[in-house]
Each structure stands twice: as C-alpha cells, then as structure tokens.
Amino acid sequence: PESACIHELFEAQVERTPEAVAVTFEDQSLTYRQLNRRANQLAHQLQSLGVGPEALVGICVERSLETVEGLLGILKAGGAYVPLDPEYPRERLAFMVRDSGLRVLLTQTHLSAKLSEFQLPLVCLDSDRRAIAQQSLENCHSGIEPGNLAYVIYTSGSTGRPKGVEITHRSLVSFLAAMQADPGLTAGDTLLAVTTISFDIAALELFFPLSVGARVVLVSRDTARDGRRLLEELARSGATCLQATPTTWRLLVGAGWQGNKDLKILCGGEALPRDLANELVRKSRSIWNMYGPTETTIWSTLYRVRSGEGPVLIGRPIANTETHVLDNQLQPVPVGVAGELYIGGAGVARGYRIRPELTAEKFIPNQFSKKPGARLYKTGDRARYRPDGNIEFLGRLDDQVKIRGFRIELGELEAVLGSHPGVREAVVIAREDVPGEQRLAGYLVAAKKPAPSLNELYSFSKDRLPEYMIPDLVVLDSLPRTPNGKVDRRALPAPGPARPEPEETFVGPRTPAEEAVADIWTRVLGVGQVSRYDNFFDLGGHSLLAMQVVARIEGQLGVRINLKELMFQTLAQLAAACEERAHARMLSSGSPGSARHLPERKSAG
Numbered sequence: 258p259e260s261a262c263i264h265e266l267f268e269a270q271v272e273r274t275p276e277a278v279a280v281t282f283e284d285q286s287l288t289y290r291q292l293n294r295r296a297n298q299l300a301h302q303l304q305s306l307g308v309g310p311e312a313l314v315g316i317c318v319e320r321s322l323e324t325v326e327g328l329l330g331i332l333k334a335g336g337a338y339v340p341l342d343p344e345y346p347r348e349r350l351a352f353m354v355r356d357s358g359l360r361v362l363l364t365q366t367h368l369s370a371k372l373s374e375f376q377l378p379l380v381c382l383d384s385d386r387r388a389i390a391q392q393s394l395e396n397c398h399s400g401i402e403p404g405n406l407a408y409v410i411y412t413s414g415s416t417g418r419p420k421g422v423e424i425t426h427r428s429l430v431s432f433l434a435a436m437q438a439d440p441g442l443t444a445g446d447t448l449l450a451v452t453t454i455s456f457d458i459a460a461l462e463l464f465f466p467l468s469v470g471a472r473v474v475l476v477s478r479d480t481a482r483d484g485r486r487l488l489e490e491l492a493r494s495g496a497t498c499l500q501a502t503p504t505t506w507r508l509l510v511g512a513g514w515q516g517n518k519d520l521k522i523l524c525g526g527e528a529l530p531r532d533l534a535n536e537l538v539r540k541s542r543s544i545w546n547m548y549g550p551t552e553t554t555i556w557s558t559l560y561r562v563r564s565g566e567g568p569v570l571i572g573r574p575i576a577n578t579e580t581h582v583l584d585n586q587l588q589p590v591p592v593g594v595a596g597e598l599y600i601g602g603a604g605v606a607r608g609y610r611i612r613p614e615l616t617a618e619k620f621i622p623n624q625f626s627k628k629p630g631a632r633l634y635k636t637g638d639r640a641r642y643r644p645d646g647n648i649e650f651l652g653r654l655d656d657q658v659k660i661r662g663f664r665i666e667l668g669e670l671e672a673v674l675g676s677h678p679g680v681r682e683a684v685v686i687a688r689e690d691v692p693g694e695q696r697l698a699g700y701l702v703a704a705k706k707p708a709p710s711l712n713e714l715y716s717f718s719k720d721r722l723p724e725y726m727i728p729d730l731v732v733l734d735s736l737p738r739t740p741n742g743k744v745d746r747r748a749l750p751a752p753g754p755a756r757p758e759p760e761e762t763f764v765g766p767r768t769p770a771e772e773a774v775a776d777i778w779t780r781v782l783g784v785g786q787v788s789r790y791d792n793f794f795d796l797g798g799h800s801l802l803a804m805q806v807v808a809r810i811e812g813q814l815g816v817r818i819n820l821k822e823l824m825f826q827t828l829a830q831l832a833a834a835c836e837e838r839a840h841a842r843m844l845s846s847g848s849p850g851s852a853r854h855l856p857e858r859k860s861a862g
Contacts, residue, residue, distance in 0.1 A: 258434065262401055262426040264332040266433065266468040268293065274444065274470045281494070282322050282475040289470075292326065294394045299330030299382070301392035303361060306378050308336040310405045312360040315377075316454070317341035317350075317368055320477050323382040324454060325463055327363050332426075335399025336360070337406035339421070340455040343368050348721050349419070351375070353411050357421055357610060403427035409610055410457045412551050413665045413726070415656065417672025421610030422457075428554040429460060431603035433468055435576035436461065439559060440521060440545045442498060444470030449496035451481040451505065456662070457551045458525065462500055471498075479819040481505075483807050484512030491517075500547075502526035502662030503533055508804055516540025523547055525556060526662030528650065529569045538564045546571060548650065551664070552619065552634050553578070554604035558648060570647045571640075578602035580648060581625065581633065582640050590641070595651055598640040599633040601626060606634070658687040660695055663725045670728060673721050674699055679709035682736055684744050685728050690751050697728035698752050700736060708732045715795055729797050752797065763788050770814075771832040777809045778828065789829040798823075815839060 258266075267289075275290035287295070308314055314336045316327050331338040339357050341350055354362075354375050362377050366384040373379065380389075407426045411419040442448070442465055450462035450473050466473045474494040480486040488509055491499065500523035501509075510533070522537055525547030537544045548571035549557035558580065560572025574580045582596040583589060590596040601623045608616030623631035639651035656667040667685045674683035682702040689695045703709065709717075711730055718727045729752040737748035766772040766789055775787040782796050793803065803823050811817050816838045822831060 258430060259427075260403060261430050262332070262403055262405075263407055263429050263433075263464055263468075264296075264329055266430065267329060267464070268396055270468060270470050277444070277470060278472050279467060280322060280325050280473045280475065282320070283477070285322055287322055287326075289467075292322075292329070293396075295326045296329035296333055297394055297396055298389050298392040299326060299380075300333035300397045300399075302380060302385075302389050303330060303334040303336060303363075304397060304399070305392075306361050306380070308334040308360055309399055310335045310401050312336045313339050313357050313406070313409060314361045314363055315339045315341045315354060315357070315359045315372075316363045317343055317372060318363070318365050318382065319343060319368070320453075320475055321365075322475070323365065324475065325467075325473065327382055328454070328463065331363065332401075332407060333397045333399070335397070335401040335405070337408050337423075338454075339409045339411075340453075340459075341372075342453060342455040342723070343371070345455075345723050346720050347371070349723065352418060353421075356419075357409055357411075401426070403430065406607070408457075408460070410455070410551055413657075413669050415666040415668035417669050417676075419669070420612055420615065422551045423607040423610055424457075424554055425607055428604050428606065429464070431577045432461075432554045432556070432575070433465055435578070436465055436556075437469065438576060439561075440523060440543070442466060442469050442471055446471040446497045446521075447495055448473055448498040448500075449491060449494055450475050451487065451499070451501055453478065456526075457555050458500060461523075461555055466498075482804055482820050484508040484804060485808055485811060488512045488514050491520075497521060497542075498523065500525070503529050504661040506537060507533060510536060511805075512808065514540070518542055521545075524562075525549070527659040529562070531566065531569055534562050534569045535564050538562060548572070548648075549600075549604075550634070550636055550638075552606045553600045553602075553636075554606065557600050557602075557604055560647060568649055570643065571650045572647050574600075574602070575604075578604055579625070582642055582648070587621075587624065592642045592644055595639050595641045597654060598636045598638045598648070598650075600636060601631060601633045605632050658695075658697075660687065660697060660725060665697070665726055670697070670699065670722070670726060673718065674701060674714070674730075677709065677714065677717050679704050679713075684736060684746065684749070686746050686749060688751065696752075697726070698749070699728035699730045700749050701730060701732050702734070702736060703732060712795065724794070727794070764790060766828070766832075768832065768836075770836045771829055773814060774810065774828055774832045774835065777806055777813065781805050781809070787828055789832075790827050792827055793823050793831075810835060816842070 271289045271293045276288050278286050279289040279292045280287050314331045316338050318324050328338055362372050362379050364372055366381045369379055403426045407424055407429050409421040409423050411421050414420040448466045452459040452462055476490050480490055497519050498521045520541045522541045522544040529546050544562045546560045546562050546569050547556040557578050558572045558574050560570050579601045581599045583599055584596050619635050620632045623633045637655050639654055640648050658665050670685040671683045680701050681704040685699045687695055688698050714730050731752050737745040739745045766775045771789055778787045781802050803820050814835055816835045
C-alpha cells in the first residue's frame with residue numbers, strides 16, 4: 258500500500274478485530290481496541306508537547322505492554338521513535354540523545370533518574386498514566402506521510418561513534434507487505450517476541466502481527482536470555498512463530514527443546530550453521546533464513562531452509578527489493594563469482610542521521626534503475642549467486658563482525674580503547690578458538706610503564722560500551738607486525754582465562770554456597786580457581802556463557818538469578834543472594850526440602 262503508514266495498518270486491523278487479543282505480557286493482555294485507545298491517548302499527549310512529522314522521540318522502557326503502547330503512540334502522533342536501551346552506559350545514551358536531536362523522552366518512573374540530566378520533556382508511561390488518560394480516545398490526525406521517518410536505529414560506527422539509520426514509513430510498510438507473502442502470518446498466529454527494540458528486527462516482531470490481526474506475546478529481557486525460561490514461555494504461550502538469532506536457537510536446543518511441528522522459525526542476525534539448521538528443520542513446521550542490514554529495513558532476502566549439506570543460503574530478494582553482486586568497478590559479476598552485495602528498492606534507508614558524507618559513501622546512485630533518485634546500499638558483504646538464483650553469503654570485506662546477532666564495528670571498539678590515556682595502541686579482532694563460539698578480543702599496548710591494570714581497563718570499557726561489545730582484554734609489550742609494518746592479526750595470541758589483576762590478595766570461597774557457585778564458574782569459564790572477590794565478566798565471561806551459569810545455578814542450586822545480578826556482583830555477593838533466595842523460599846513454603854540444593858546456612862557466630 259503506497260499511501261499507508263505503519264500505525265494506519267494497525268488502525269485498519271482494529272476496525273476488523275477490535276476484541277481480539279493484540280498483545281500479552283506475563284499475566285496482562287490488551288485487545289486491539291484497548292491498545293489502540295491507550296496509544297491514541299499517548300499520541301495526543303505527545304502532540305501537546307510538539308511532536309509531529311519528523312520529530313524524534315526517545316523511548317527508554319523495560320519490556321512490557323507499555324513498550325508497544327509507547328511505539329504506537331509515537332507513530333500515531335506523527336513522530337519517529339529512537340530506541341534507548343536502559344542497559345546502555347550513560348555516555349552512549351548521552352551521545353544518542355545529543356546526536357538524534359530528540360524532542361521528548363518516553364520512559365518509566367524507575368528509569369527517569371537516568372534520563373533527567375538530558376534536559377528534555379519526560380513522559381512516564383506509568384506515573385503519568387492519569388494525565389495521559391485525560392486525552393482523547395480517538396485516532397490522531399498528524400499530517401504524516403509515507404515518506405516521513407518511522408524510526409532511527411543506532412548501530413555501531415567504524416569511526417568510534419554510533420550512527421543513526423533513518424527508516425521511513427514507506428520502507429517499513431513495504432517490508433511488512435513482503436513478509437505477508439513469505440514467510441507469512443495470519444490472524445490465527447501467535448508470535449513470541451524476544452528481541453529488544455534497540456535491535457531493528459523487533460519491528461517485525463511487533464508490527465507484523467499487529468498489522469494482520471495476530472497476537473504478540475512479549476517476554477521479559479531476563480526470560481529471553483535464559484534458555485529454560487524461554488522454553489517454558491514458548492510452550493505456555495502456544496506460539497506458532499518465533500524469530501531469533503542462531504545463538505538463541507542453540508540456547509533453546511541446549512535447554513532441552515524437543516521441537517514443535519506447529520512452529521514457524523525465522524532465523525537471522527548472523528550466519529546459520531548447517532548442523533543447527535538441519536536440527537531446526539526436523540523440529541519445526543518450517544524454517545526461514547533471513548538476511549538484511551539495518552540500512553535496508555530489517556530483512557532484504559529470505560530462504561526456505563531444507564535439510565541438506567553445505568552452507569545455508571540467504572536466498573532471494575523479498576518483494577520490492579533488488580540485489581546485485583558487483584565487482585570493484587560496480588559491474589555485475591558472473592554466477593558463481595564472488596563480489597560485493599548491493600541492495601536497492603523500497604527498503605533502502607533515507608541515510609544516516611546528520612552524516613551526509615557517510616550517507617553519500619554508502620548509498621550510491623542505482624545505475625540499474627530508471628526511477629529518478631533510486632539508490633543502492635553498499636553492504637560490505639561478500640556474496641555470490643548460485644546457479645539457481647539464490648545468494649550465498651561469504652563473509653565481510655571490512656572489519657564489521659556479528660557477535661550473537663549484534664552488529665559490531667571493530668573500529669569503534671579500537672577507538673574507545675585507544676582513548677584511554679594509558680593506551681598507545683589498540684587492536685580488536687573476533688576469534689573463534691572454540692568452534693561455534695565467536696568472541697571479541699582486544700589487544701593493548703601501554704603508553705608507558707606500568708601498564709593500566711585490567712580492572713581499570715574493563716571499568717573504562719563498561720562506562721562507554723554495551724556489555725555485548727566489551728572484548729576480552731590482553732596487554733602486550735608490542736603488537737606483532739607483518740614485513741610491511743601492518744599489525745599481523747593472525748599472530749595475536751588467544752586470550753587466556755587468567756583473571757585481571759586482583760585488587761586484593763587471592764581469597765578463595767569461604768562458604769559452601771560460595772564453593773558451589775565457584776565450581777559452576779570454573780566449569781563454564783575453564784579457569785583453575787575463582788576468588789570470592791572475582792566478577793564473572795572480568796574473568797572472560799560473556800552473555801552466552803552467562804546464560805549457561807544462570808541455567809546451572811537453577812538446575813544445581815534450585816534458585817533463579819538474572820543476568821544483571823551475575824554482571825554486577827562478585828562471587829561472594831552472588832552466592833549470598835542465592836542463599837538468601839533459597840531460605841526465603843523455604844520459609845514461604847514451610848518446607849525444608851525446598852532449599853535442599855543449598856548447604857545448611859550457618860549462624861553469624
């Protein structure tokens with residue numbers, strides 16, 4: 258539909274099925290009519306604050322019904338949303354707020370203190386509920402057109418700062434129309450939504466079902482990271498469709514998922530290994546491999562996966578999309594010959610927010626189109642056409658990598674690490690020392706002796722980078738060089754499992770609970786010993802390994818923890834939290850057996 262905007266697709270569905278359940282989160286649900294009315298009231302509130310076409314609104318919320326209400330409210334007001342992840346470091350959030358030029362910030366009360374420093378109008382979806390409820394229930398008239406912005410998503414930038422990708426309503430509507438053809442979704446479907454809205458594929462999880470009358474079941478951030486909880490929610494929700502990265506699918510399989518012949522699987526964000534693909538084919542109704550950069554609106558190609566051998570292809574372009582494999586002279590290469598993949602069509606972004614030079618470099622005139630102003634996006638991906646017309650992905654032409662579905666520019670990490678006053682040189686690479694487990698490794702040369710401690714360098718990184726972008730750090734006397742003087746990345750050593758320099762003399766676990774948690778850490782991390790003062794991430798842990806720790810603590814100790822606790826607590830603090838939780842459960846149930854996994858608690862004496 259050439260003349261439609263995203264929220265108008267939703268409004269049309271409200272007219273068709275007003276009483277159908279639109280969205281569910283834990284034990285709460287909203288029908289299409291209820292969600293529409295709440296979004297309308299929020300939209301009128303935002304319009305009273307000056308939000309209209311091309312106005313950007315930041316949304317910083319934890320996953321809840323308010324997430325969907327907030328996104329729809331922004332779009333109905335005529336604005337475009339900018340996702341701000343609550344877990345991002347303050348410095349990164351501050352850059353995104355400044356760079357995007359936000360008009361208003363949409364948040365929740367418990368997060369408002371983190372955003373108050375930005376001197377922008379704040380709308381809290383919970384504490385401001387009474388004021389919002391005074392607004393009109395009717396659909397807004399904003400004057401928005403398909404060429405106006407729908408959202409701006411920030412991605413990693415090779416120059417050391419993130420860049421905002423501007424996507425219009427026209428591009429997103431075209432994408433959703435293509436998805437209705439394949440892989441398809443109907444009003445009878447339920448889609449389990451597991452992705453943070455800072456990741457552009459969340460737009461498919463939310464707007465795709467809401468445009469066809471299906472039901473969205475949102476899961477919390479902690480559930481999405483925990484294989485066992487996600488497995489439980491997948492069964493409880495009755496989901497018929499789930500989109501996730503290969504990492505998340507491995508997490509589910511590792512948690513014991515036996516399959517569901519009614520489940521349609523959408524897989525993307527990183528390369529899909531053949532062994533995992535074959536297993537998912539056996540366990541599901543169908544599986545679709547999806548490919549596409551943020552700059553061409555979520556997914557640009559898709560491929561129905563069958564059991565077989567060899568690489569899993571990325572398929573053919575979706576509707577209203579074109580692909581070209583070109584050489585260095587921008588000429589098409591023959592079938593079977595590798596070149597760079599370029600993407601054109603309705604999904605091509607407007608460009609990068611206030612970055613005209615970078616936009617001109619990456620978005621070039623489309624020499625194959627007769628449409629005035631048509632452009633191609635230069636993906637930086639190597640690919641080739643197969644004889645059957647499908648595309649095979651062959652890797653990157655630059656230093657961009659995908660780690661657990663997240664797109665990361667190694668140049669950004671090098672720029673951040675290199676900005677530490679004690680660092681003279683910094684190089685970051687992606688390693689796969691364990692098959693199927695890709696990790697970031699950063700190599701630093703100190704500006705002078707003594708070198709900064711690893712504790713200091715990790716702390717510096719955590720203040721500036723999201724957790725998934727923090728590499729394992731190694732301090733070297735010098736970087737290995739090739740004969741022509743370039744850094745020899747292949748000669749860089751594998752990071753060892755050794756801990757950062759301890760602030761205190763090594764102190765081993767003192768209690769049975771600490772010993773139990775330490776045993777889990779040593780097995781997952783492959784380290785010889787763990788101090789009660791150690792932090793999991795300082796020992797080389799990352800989010801994928803953290804999921805294993807969470808699952809093992811639940812399985813062996815009988816208590817549930819979340820990733821935030823693991824990230825910000827020492828081993829001693831985490832063990833104490835596990836012990837407290839187990840005894841609290843025992844007291845509430847009145848059954849000593851409920852805490853049998855943890856050793857008997859000793860008195861303070």
